[in-house]
Amino acid sequence: MGHREDLLEGAKRCLLEKGYARTTARDIVAASGANLASIGYHYGSKDALMRQAIIASTEEWAAGVTRAPAAGDGTEKGDADPLERFAVVWDAVLQRIATERDFIAAQVEVLGLLPRDAALREAVGEVLPEGGEGLVAVFEGVPDTEVDPEAARIVGSFYQALLTGLMVQSLLTPDAMPSGQDLARALRRVTAGEVLRRK
Structure with a gap:
């Protein structure tokens, strides 16, 4: 790798170890082995490099989500129950949230x-619209190219809102996280009027 790539990898490591706001240019230099001047040369500023680091890290994480398992045992996408797939994919996402x-x-x-x-x-x-499109593709079991723009906008926003909320919840109450089946059951209640009564 060259200095540009080294700096980006160093910034991504700092993002995880120190956080976005607390990372300094010297932290990135120490993590990358590059020199201080190379940040300005390749990225213009430390802030620009950190913006690139958060985008790159998010894209890498999202790529792992796209490899989430499908519901069923190798059935075609049309044969799988949508709520079953919803639950299985969320279980995979929730596992990543819990371990990362x-x-x-x-x-x-x-x-x-x-x-x-x-x-x-x-x-x-x-990059937000692309992320929404990718989530729709994962949950519907289709390639990104088959996702309708309106579905990406509306359904993608729904998945992004749910994902963001679960990320925040995982930091606040990690021991009270729902499962994929819990989320599917909640969605069923919302859409079909299934009532969950106190026992």
């Missing part, structure tokens, strides 16, 4: 910075 807490903490930290950091907000906003 440093990444989740960095994501939640960045969310809190968005209102006061226009450049960060713009960078995250640019």
Whole structure:
């Protein structure tokens, strides 16, 4: 790897170890083995590099989500029960959330910075539609290219809202996280009027 790639990898490590706001240029240099001047040369500033680091880290994490298992035992997408698939995929996502807490903490930290950091907000906003499209593809078991733009906008926003909420919840109450089946049951109640009564 060259200095540019080394810096990005170093920034991604710092993101997990120190967080977004607490990482300094010297931290990145120490983690990457590059020199201080190379940050400005390759990225313009430490902040620009950190924005790239959060985007790259998120894309890598999302790529792992796209490899989440499908419901059933090799059935075609049309044969699988949608709620079963919903539950199985969420179980895989929730497992990653539970085991990658440093990444989740960095994501939640960045969310809190968005209102006061226009450049960060713009960078995250640019990749948000693609993320929604990817989530729809995962949950529907189709390639990204088959996701309708309107579905990506509406359904993708639903999945992103649920994912963001679960990330925050995992930091607040990690021992009270729902399972994929819990989420499917909640969705069934919302959409079909299934009532969960006290026992």
